[in-house]
Amino acid sequence: MIGDFHVHTHYCQHGSADNMEAYVLQALAKGLTHLSFTEHAPLPESFSDPAPQKDSTMDRDKVEAYLKEGQALQKQYAQDLQINIGFEVDYIQGYEHATKQFLDMYGAETDDSILSVHMLQAPDKSFFCIDFSEEEFGRAAKAFGGLTLLYKAYYDSLQASVEAELGRFKPKRIGHITLIQKFQLAFPQPADFWPEQRQLLALMKKNGYELDVNTAGLYKPLCKEIYPSAQLIQHAVALGIPLVPGSDSHAAAGIGKGFEKLQAFPLRVPQTQISK
Numbered sequence: 001m002i003g004d005f006h007v008h009t010h011y012c013q014h015g016s017a018d019n020m021e022a023y024v025l026q027a028l029a030k031g032l033t034h035l036s037f038t039e040h041a042p043l044p045e046s047f048s049d050p051a052p053q054k055d056s057t058m059d060r061d062k063v064e065a066y067l068k069e070g071q072a073l074q075k076q077y078a079q080d081l082q083i084n085i086g087f088e089v090d091y092i093q094g095y096e097h098a099t100k101q102f103l104d105m106y107g108a109e110t111d112d113s114i115l116s117v118h119m120l121q122a123p124d125k126s127f128f129c130i131d132f133s134e135e136e137f138g139r140a141a142k143a144f145g146g147l148t149l150l151y152k153a154y155y156d157s158l159q160a161s162v163e164a165e166l167g168r169f170k171p172k173r174i175g176h177i178t179l180i181q182k183f184q185l186a187f188p189q190p191a192d193f194w195p196e197q198r199q200l201l202a203l204m205k206k207n208g209y210e211l212d213v214n215t216a217g218l219y220k221p222l223c224k225e226i227y228p229s230a231q232l233i234q235h236a237v238a239l240g241i242p243l244v245p246g247s248d249s250h251a252a253a254g255i256g257k258g259f260e261k262l263q264a265f266p267l268r269v270p271q272t273q274i275s276k
């Protein structure tokens with residue numbers, strides 16, 4: 001197994017208490033050669049976390065400590081494991097400027113990051129965190145005027161994320177591109193979004209992005225599927241989009257979880273970062 005390239009830590013407010021070294025040891029025990037820490041970057045200061053617990057990301061004042069701890073492990077385990085430090089950065093439409101500022105500030109200290117959509121703005125301007133809970137997802141569907149419109153808004157935002165101008169440290173990988181299906185067993189997909197999905201992948205290919213092949217959905221009781229589906233992954237392969245595996249672990253025990261289900265796919269290590 002080449003590595004796990006989507007991993008969270010105790011620095012985000014909804015992570016487990018495991019220290020970062022525990023993740024490293026688990027990666028070694030699983031025989032991985034690479035590990036990317038991609039903790040949730042702090043949200044823009046002008047943006048209020050719409051998740052009911054307001055716990056979506058790490059606090060801004062923890063960023064330095066996170067990078068320092070990661071960099072120390074990077075050195076300590078350099079012989080055994082390539083450790084990358086980076087962020088899972090939220091793409092929030094309308095907050096591009098603040099997001100670019102964050103990336104400009106810390107990009108030079110990072111190796112590998114992911115750009116993801118979790119936050120969507122409803123027609124009444126309120127924001128929703130679409131993966132927080134089944135209940136919140138239901139509220140979002142109402143606010144958007146139905147599931148179909150919510151799905152459409154999600155794919156619009158993903159496309160915008162690929163096209164957004166976020167500067168030279170913009171992540172080169174798009175996170176879990178079917179996260180909108182996290183609660184699909186309670187809220188069945190209202191329509192076929194194959195055209196939107198295909199368009200998104202074409203745009204990713206055109207702009208040189210990698211795909212986060214994310215096993216977390218397999219273990220969500222209302223999803224039970226990889227993000228994205230095998231069919232979409234095959235389409236990405238046909239387009240020549242690099243597939244980068246990630247467990248989206250929030251605890252050390254989750255490193256590499258479900259990767260046996262990815263054996264059929266041509267997985268790659270990420271293009272580590274951007275000319276430093």
Ligand SMILES: [Zn+2]
Nearest residue numbers: 008014040250
């Ligand atoms: Zn998380």
Ligand SMILES: [Zn+2]
Nearest residue numbers: 088116175176
């Ligand atoms: Zn995510």
